[in-house]
Amino acid sequence: MKIAVHGASGFTGGLVVAELARRGVPAVLVGRSRERLRETAGTEVRVATLDDPDALAAAFADCAAVVNTAGPFTRWGGPVLRAALAARVHYVDTSGEQGQIHDVLATAGPDAERAGVTVVPALADDGGPGDLIAALTAARVAPGREILVADLRAPGAASRGTARSMASIVARGPLEYADGGWRPDDGGHDPVVLPGERVEVASFPLPGVATVPRHVPAARVRAAMRADVVKLFGSFDPGAAELAPAVLDEATRRAGRWFMLARATGDGGTATGTVTGPDPYGLTAVIAVEGALRLARGEARPGALTPAQAFEPAGFLDALVPHGVAWRVE
Numbered sequence: 594m595k596i597a598v599h600g601a602s603g604f605t606g607g608l609v610v611a612e613l614a615r616r617g618v619p620a621v622l623v624g625r626s627r628e629r630l631r632e633t634a635g636t637e638v639r640v641a642t643l644d645d646p647d648a649l650a651a652a653f654a655d656c657a658a659v660v661n662t663a664g665p666f667t668r669w670g671g672p673v674l675r676a677a678l679a680a681r682v683h684y685v686d687t688s689g690e691q692g693q694i695h696d697v698l699a700t701a702g703p704d705a706e707r708a709g710v711t712v713v714p715a716l717a718d719d720g721g722p723g724d725l726i727a728a729l730t731a732a733r734v735a736p737g738r739e740i741l742v743a744d745l746r747a748p749g750a751a752s753r754g755t756a757r758s759m760a761s762i763v764a765r766g767p768l769e770y771a772d773g774g775w776r777p778d779d780g781g782h783d784p785v786v787l788p789g790e791r792v793e794v795a796s797f798p799l800p801g802v803a804t805v806p807r808h809v810p811a812a813r814v815r816a817a818m819r820a821d822v823v824k825l826f827g828s829f830d831p832g833a834a835e836l837a838p839a840v841l842d843e844a845t846r847r848a849g850r851w852f853m854l855a856r857a858t859g860d861g862g863t864a865t866g867t868v869t870g871p872d873p874y875g876l877t878a879v880i881a882v883e884g885a886l887r888l889a890r891g892e893a894r895p896g897a898l899t900p901a902q903a904f905e906p907a908g909f910l911d912a913l914v915p916h917g918v919a920w921r922v923e
């Protein structure tokens with residue numbers, strides 16, 4: 594069983610290739626530049642550009658799944674997804690781009706079902722754990738009135754790829770889900786109170802608003818991030834993004850932590866779920882590979898699904914525990 598990694602020459606793509614190697618899974622490295630795609634033991638390089646759909650589909654054809662790490666997905670994601678569907682190969686990506694994730698989930702389902710494959714966007718350290726913990730938290734207080742998905746990580750280092758992606762989404766502004774549909778978030782959040790800490794948060798276009806309403810019958814779903822991190826990401830215009838480091842050195846990468854919270858209010862009271870872990874980019878690679886391998890094993894039905902629709906949430910989060918992840922719902 595081979596797994597294709599599109600964007601394998603990038604920072605996150607390289608970590609995905611390393612995670613596949615750690616698990617002993619052969620990887621097919623796909624991208625636009627042979628020079629930038631470095632073949633290593635257990636890998637094979639295939640060059641295909643985004644404007645050549647036949648070459649892209651041929652590059653994926655004998656693979657069990659594609660992990661797409663070439664962002665901004667708002668710009669580059671469409672051709673890769675279409676090629677995976679044409680090749681009838683499962684697809685996951687590491688997108689954190691709310692609008693693009695929303696569009697994929699809203700439109701790719703029929704083609705995925707016809708192709709008999711599963712498409713799961715947002716399998717990164719925010720969209721994956723955020724959707725899974727929201728499902729587990731909402732289940733405690735069903736039927737849900739309101740869900741907040743919050744990214745509470747402290748400010749930390751971001752790669753150029755992330756900075757470019759943030760620059761591409763902040764201009765579009767955050768959505769919220771209310772009254773059965775998506776609309777611009779009107780802003781304004783109470784601080785999130787944690788044991789020993791009161792965190793100021795602000796609206797941010799996180800994946801959770803695109804994913805959670807698809808499986809939790811909540812009247813309202815909103816997303817927020819630490820206010821100081823929102824300010825940081827808000828400063829990533831396309832020019833400033835180019836100043837971010839292309840690659841984070843290993844010590845910097847491993848020193849980072851990510852922290853997703855879901856708070857659900859329903860007839861049964863309020864429940865809070867948290868999931869946290871180290872090494873945001875390393876864990877993104879672990880999460881994307883875990884998802885791709887589960888799809889390759891046939892664990893999900895065909896369609897365009899959120900992480901929690903595709904995978905049993907507690908089982909998926911438990912699979913991350915050996916990588917330093919901790920989660921709880923109370």
Ligand SMILES: NC(=O)c1ccc[n+]([C@@H]2O[C@H](COP(=O)([O-])OP(=O)(O)OC[C@H]3O[C@@H](n4cnc5c(N)ncnc54)[C@H](OP(=O)(O)O)[C@@H]3O)[C@@H](O)[C@H]2O)c1
Binds near residue numbers: 600687690752
């Ligand atoms: N949400 C999260 O929590 C999270 C976590 C990690 C990563 N991510 C996302 O993952 C993405 C990648 O981040 P990164 O830091 O790995 O970025 P990166 O190092 O810049 O890598 C980007 C990759 O995309 C490829 N690419 C760019 N433009 C292309 C084009 N026109 N045609 C074909 N390939 C193209 C690059 O290929 P070349 O080498 O040929 O330029 C490279 O392989 C970003 O969108 C980031 O936000 C999200």
